[in-house]
Structure formats: C-alpha cells, structure tokens
Amino acid sequence: MREFTYLRANSVADVPAGATIIAGGTNLLDLMKLEVMAPDALVDITRLDLNRIEPHEGGLRIGALVRNSDLAADPVVRRDYPVLSRALLAGASGQLRNMATTGGNLMQRTRCPYFYDRRMACNKRDPGTGCAAQGGVTRHHAILGASDRCIATYPGDMAVALLALDAVVQIDGPAPREVPLADFHLLPGETPHVETVLKPGEVITGVTLPAPVGGEQRYRKVRDRASYAFALVSIAAVIRMEQGQISHAALAFGGVAAKPWRDGDAEAVLLGREPSDALFAQAADILLKPARAFGDHAFKIPLLRRTLMATLRDATGLEATA
Amino acid sequence: MTLTRHLRVDGPNHDDRLDLMAQGVLGQPLNRLEGPLKVTGRATYAAEARPRNMAYGVLVQATVPAGKVLEIGDAPGALAVIQDKRMVRYAAQGMDEKGPTSGPDRIEYMGQSIALVVAESFEAARHAAQNIAVRYKSEDVPVLPDAVAPELPPKKQSAVGDVDKAMRDAAVTLDQVWHTPSQMSAAMEPHAAIAEWDGDQVTIRAALQMLSSNRKQMADALGIKEKNLRLLAPYVGGGFGSKLGINAEAVAAAIAAKQLGRPVMVAMTRQQVFDLAHRRSETRQRIRLALDGDGRLTGIGHDVLVSNLPSSEFTEPVAQATPFTYQAAQRQVVHAVARIHRGCAGSVRAPGEAVGVTVFECAMDELAEAAGIDPVELRLRNIPDVEPTTERPFSSHMLAEALQEGARLFGWSGRKSVGQRVEGEWMIGMGMAAAVRVNMLIESRARVTLLQDGHAIVETDMTDIGTGTYTILGQLAAEMLGLPAERVEVRLGDTDFPPASGSGGSFGAASSGNSVYLACEEIRSQIATVMGCNEADLTLQDGVARAGNVSRPLSELITGQVTADGHLQPGKTEKSHRQATWGSHWAEVAVNRWTGEVRVRRMMGVFACGRVLNEKTARSQCLGGMSFGIGIALTEAMEHDPRDGHAVSRDLAEYHVPTHADVPALEVHFLPERDAYVGPLQAKGLGELGICGAGAAVLNAIHNACGVRVRDLPATPDKIIAGLGG
C-alpha cells in the first residue's frame, strides 16, 4: 500500500476531482494493498446523506451508500423487486454485504487474476502493457463483447438485477446527470481501463428503479461453489405472462462480459409467444450468436444456454420436455 | 532427579489399562480448553506478539520462474534490504533434520523469496518489497508435467507378477486415467514469525507444527547451535502440512533481527502463502483393475505421475495405500515424477491417500458397475487376510465392519440405479467409498508434574494446531492421575519442554499421548510405592488414592511435587504389523440437470481408529477431513499459469475451499476398537482418515445421480454438463 492522504467529505461538493472515493472499502482496500490501485488521496463519502431507500416517481430511489445487506432485506425491495434482493444475497458473504455499498458495488472492478497480479501485463491496470490473461488461465473471462485488448468480465451480481429492472444511475458532480444502467458500464474496446462513464470528480449518489413490473422474477447464479464465489454465469429474469403468452421479458446476464449484458433481440423474440423449449432455444441462439471463447472459458457458452433455458422454464412454469 | 518411563513398542499391549481407570474423563466430549481464549482473541498466534521496538519484514519475491538474481535495488524508506545466503528457497519437508534449501539468489520458481525488506511498519515494508527493482538473468524452464520426460525413482516402483496378463485373462477390466490438480492447505493463519535475539540466544515465535524437528532445521539453517534457539508456537491456526517444515519467513526474521539488533516480524500475505507454502502435487493416475468371474481382483495397477522441483526430494506418495487395501495376485505400482518449476510440492493433509485413495475408490466404483456387483460387495470380496506381498498381519482390520455398518446406517439398500431418482431439476444419487490411511507412531517425550495441592501440569513441545491436543493430553493425565480435567494444566509449543512428535501425519495424538501416559504411569508407581501396593492395584479418583480398603488423599501422599518424564519410541510392531486406520464414506448428492451444479445433501463417515480420546475433538477431525473431501471432489483447484507455472488463484476468494453452503450436516460414527500394536494408549491417528476416499463417495454419487463420471477433478459445473448432453 502506498501512502495516501485521507479526507472526509461532508457534501458532494467536497469531493475533489483528483481523489479516489472510498465507501465500504471492500474492493478498493484489497486493490490498494496489492497496489493495483494506488491513489494519492482517498475521500471518504460515508458521512454523506446517501443511505436512504425512498419512493421515487412510482418506483424507488436507492442511495449510493445503502449497504448491500440493508438493500437485500428492505421489505419494499423484497416485495416489488425480488430479483434485486436475490441477486444481492447471491453475492459475496454476509460480512462483505454489511460493508458493501450500492455505489461501490456498481464500481467494483474485475476479478481477472492477472489484473490483480502486478507481475503480469494487463491493459486494464497499466494501459498498453498487454493482456497476460490471453494464453493463461481464463476460467472467469468474457464470451461477449470482449476485445483483443481485454477479455475481463464485470464480476458483480447486483448490477445484473438492476439492469433487468431498467435502473438509472444518478450522478452528481460539476454537471449532475442520470445515466441508464445499460449505458453506465463500458465494453473494453481499445481502452479497457475505462470501465464506466463516470468522470473524475463525479459521484454516484443513487440508483432509481421505475415502477414495479411484477411478474416472475428470478436470479440464477451458477458458480464453482455453493456460496461466496463469483458467477461463472448469472441471469436476472423478469417475466410476465398474460393469457399463456409472454408479455414482458427482461433478461440480463452476468459473468459473461465487461458489463452486465442485455440483448433486446433475445427478449423481443419471446414477446407475445407461448413458452416452449423451441422458443427458448431461439432466444438462446440470438443471445449467443456473437459469443466467442478461446480457452478455458469456452464452457460458458453451453452453460449460459442451459442456464437460460432452465431459468425461462422455471419463470414461465414450463415443464421440462427434455 | 526426574525419572523417565521409557517404552519401545516392540509387542502387543492387550491390558486395556485405560479402560480400568476410574476418573472416567478420557473419551468424554470435552470442549477445547483453549477455545475461549481463541474466540476472545486472547490466544496469541505467531504474528500477534508485540515485543518492544519490533520492525517488520516482508519477503521480496521473484518475478521470473527461474534464473539468477543479478542485482537488487534500494528500497527508499526501508530500514534494510537483506540478502543472505542462508535465506530459504523453499520450505523444509516435515521431519527433515537439516535446514531447507537455501541460496535465494538462485531462482527455481516464480514467486520464490529472494530477499527481505525491513521497515518500521508492515505497510511500508510491503510497499518497498512490492516495488523494489530486481535485475535477473532468467532462464526458460518447463512448468507443465507433460512437458518433460519423468523420472522413475527405483525405490518407489513395485511389481509382483504380471498385471498385463491379469488384464488379458480377466472377466471384467477397468483401465482409466484421472487427473487431480494442485491443492493448497489454505490454513486460516498465514505463516508468520517473530525473532528476537538476546546475545547469541534467539527466540522465534512461529507458526509451526513440529517444533523439535523445526528446531534442528532452524539451527542448521542459521548456522547456530540448537541450544541457542528456542521456538514458541503455543497456538497455531491450522497447518494441514504447510507448517511441517520451516519456511522462508522464520529464517528471514531471525537473520534480520540479528542484523538490526531488534525484534523482527515476518508475516506472509495470503498471496505469498499460495506462492511459498507447499502445494499438494497435481497427479495423473492410471488405474488398471482385473476381476475374475467371482468378483475377485486378480490384478491391480496404479500408475502415478506427480511433480516437484528438480532439487526437492519429496514426491506425493499417491499409491501409498494401494499395496495393502485390496488383495490381488498381480500388482504393480509405477511412480513417476515430472521435474518442473512450479512452487515446491510437499505434504498436505493426508499426503498420498487424500488423492490416491480417492481416485482408487472411484475406479472401484467403475469396476463394480462394469461387473454388475454392488460396490460394497465388491470391496468386501477383496479384503485381504494379511498384507499382500509382505504377508504381514494387520494390527487390526476394520474395513469390513466399516462397510457393513455404514451401509446399514446410511440406508444403502435404498440406492436406485443410475439416473432413476429425480426431484424437479435435480437428479439424486448415492455413492460410497472405503477409507484407509497408514498409521504411524513417532518418538515423543512429555513431562508430567503432580503437585501436592492436587493439580497436575503436562509439558511437552507438542503443538496444538487447532486439533484439540491441549484438551486430550489434559484428559489423559486427568484419567491416569485420577483428577478432574480442570485440575490439569497443559503447556505446549515451547522447545524448552521435552521434545514430542509434533502434529503431522495423524501421529500427534497417539505419539504425544503415549508419552503422557508413560509419565503418568511412572507417577502412579511412585504413589503406589507410598501406598505400599502394586501400581496395578492402585485406583486414583478425584484426588484420592485407593488400594484394597486403604484410601488416602493425594495431598498426604506427596510432599511438594512428583515429576516424571514419559518417552515413547516406535519399535518392532512398526515392521511386524501393517498398521492402518479404516473407514467408509457415504454421500448423497443432487446434480442439477441443466446447470451441472452439485450439492451434497447428506454425507456420513464410519471410522475405526483405535481408542477415541475425546469424542468431540475426534469427530471434529472427521468433519474437517470430510469437508476436505468435498473440496477435493467439487471445488478445490490451484491453477498454474501454463507459461510460467505461477499460482494463479492466490486468495481465498479464488481458491475455493468448501463453504458452509457446500457442506451439509455431516454424520460421523466411530467403531469401538482397541489396537494392541500401537502402544498402551491403543489409539491410532485420525486427523487424516476423514479425507481419504471422502471425495470418491461424492464423485461416485454424482455418477449414480446422473451417469457422469468426472475423472478430471474437481467436478465443477462445466465438467458435469460436458457429460450430461441435452
């Protein structure tokens, strides 16, 4: 860990552009110990008044400092947005969720082991040095939206559920703005070190959710052990049926790309149709058409297909025919 | 003068002396004595002492897989950068008498320690160590086991008859290859040491399992006399083999403390533990089994490939139990070693059997299926009467009982055929495996003092690595001396006390326990003399001695205190009898038919390990062992980079030991047993038996659930779906 200065912000205006925000610290401190991140200055935002969950335009506003454990347990969230609650509880451990914040969770960095290891070349950590993961151990890497510069994934769960719920990120700073979660994280392209649209000096103040859509909500996370592991693949699904036909389908995918992934075409094909294995296979085909894998993680393509089929069967009540 | 009662275990001991004692505390499920200290943070582990004026050292690690260190730059802000020829390249193996391989300027694997940075704070030292400039002359070296022609150490090969012929003549055969990955002990407490010199005397607080041999290693490594070195390890936060031999941190701490003239702590970070502690070697195991028409094995072949550094002598004894578990006239063990540059391989809990028995028991399951014989029955039909090849008798043999009792308790008869039990998305299956682990005794000494006030003190340099040694040695002394357990104080983990076996190889409890037994026996004789009776006629209970109709409190019989040493040595029974512990594992798993996730629903172990010294700590050992088995079967893999061999998963988020959610409520049963050939305690090792074969029960249950055989461990979802189809 490098020496750094520590400030405490009393208002968003106090957050200097050059300082790195610390909230729960559960990701940042690990990275600082390894000097994967080595900020000169930390600004602690935990005193800001950003820890409320409140009604917002028929939906909900979640403050950036709301702890993952509190958000998961909130009665309104559990009733109206159960997929969010389930995604949170599928992440990390009880101790970590007690510290982790909504803003910090959105901003958590990849778990690519080569990113964590300063002996290794990494375009995300040190732009232009190369990507040691390629040719190495890539069990956790991306099958969608990767570039030859970086094949890392966004590892989080909460954001996958938020994406399926059409959440919007509220940002304060020199020019306050709102960004749909779908546009918040960026694919690596030529600049894998640029992970979100957030600019220096900007602070996430909260996340808003539109009015609840109801329906069947599922969060399904497949991982290498039953708890306390990052997703190999995960799916947040919000499915509503009317008269035997699918009338609303929101599907978001984790563990497969540098951002929570959503594919409008794969959802559109489901709408107005009766559930069937053939239909679900069609959706999976569309989703996975652009998928690429070139190593240990090739299994994620069949695994995501199978998990999607299972999730859709479960959410629509379709009995397995296979 | 302290009298010593000495025993070499040259013959059987059938007197069941401990069963005749009156206190009734041995075997009781007492809580661990040091538990409250640990859960309230008052037990000081190696890195938790704070001698005045202590400085902090952090190891500098090589960033190339092999070569030479040409130059190490400065570390601004640090007190010192220390390179010393005595510093360690990789850890000593358990029971080594000599120091570990030294000379850190020569690099044998990526991450090797090459120097130490010392600073006023841990953070400053780590920062300097992480950023110091090092110039190397690097070399290209092989890091993949398949990339080299393996060595075949002549002593490790064995063959009787002709397995090829047995295979040709057999009614049913099995010939398959399995792979297990490198595994890490992942003890909760990272390795750490604090060294402090006083003139030419050095005291080192360390995280170590075997102090008496560690002291020899350390003295040799530092080039000092043993008598000038004291090791302290009163509390050790798990070892699982990784603290059997001294490692880089302890040697570096001693060198730095001498050079700086102040105490120095060197603690490994979690990532460093993954780089520097011994890994269990990855294995490739080909198993060939030949069966005749009556379901009897005629041939057994176990062909093993493991790896280690070119200069390390240790090779994972994968097929250790193969020669004596099942009978067959034709048998062959091939043991090959690939010399490659991954981190050093060494003992991890149950070296050999942990992966060897696990794979062998998977093979037996496949053979049973091919032959159409129930897996329990196949094993029962092939239990040898004497150790095959050597014809030695077994000191005890409980496999048949463990299999039969296990089948009954688990409800094995309710097992369905493959793929027949489905609950929604989940396919349910049952599997079983035999458990076997070699048993050893190691020379051990202990001192016991009985005070006039009715207290006793046990002293030995034995360690308690979280297993319950404090508690069981206290119970033993209490039983022998007729005292309530809380009247006995146990002092461990200090080389000023008599040297014990240390904790390793499942031999700790029985070896150190026998020495405490002997010391107590000597004290009992002295009391008997005062009482004017034979020791055998003496009853000690609740601080009162009785013989015939005479009854006197101990306080009247002792003036001041009585002290005696016990000294146990293994003897002829080591050779005259094949000693082993036995058991059986049973598992019921659910496999998700879409995602390939596996959940263990139920798991049970039945074990025979001689006398059980404390029902609770014994059970805990088995629970831990079975959890290790779940890890081996389902989750644990230390990945190596294919280009430079470095450990890729270097923390507990990425190296997946089983979590609570992976481990169901485990059931443990002990079979009553007294083994006469293992010393007067009649107790055998238990710390490792619970692992041996446990993973096979899980893997065999996966097959029963869904028809998939995973032979490349662990059985993660990708490997299950690859076999499922659809």
Ligand SMILES: Cc1cc2nc3c(=O)[nH]c(=O)nc-3n(C[C@H](O)[C@H](O)[C@H](O)COP(=O)(O)OP(=O)(O)OC[C@H]3O[C@@H](n4cnc5c(N)ncnc54)[C@H](O)[C@@H]3O)c2cc1C
């Ligand atoms: C062992 C382990 C296992 C884990 N497993 C999972 C898992 O299974 N699933 C999962 O989803 N997550 C998992 N996590 C990640 C965990 O969810 C994140 O560490 C946590 O959510 C981060 O929140 P925090 O408040 O602690 O962030 P911090 O560590 O404080 O900050 C993280 C980043 O966010 C930035 N930041 C924080 N708040 C703001 C804000 N308001 N505005 C702008 N930037 C901000 C910081 O500058 C920093 O770059 C795991 C973490 C660990 C250590």
Ligand code: SF4
């Ligand atoms: S995949 Fe991305 S994060 Fe990982 S090493 Fe390559 S560039 Fe770095």
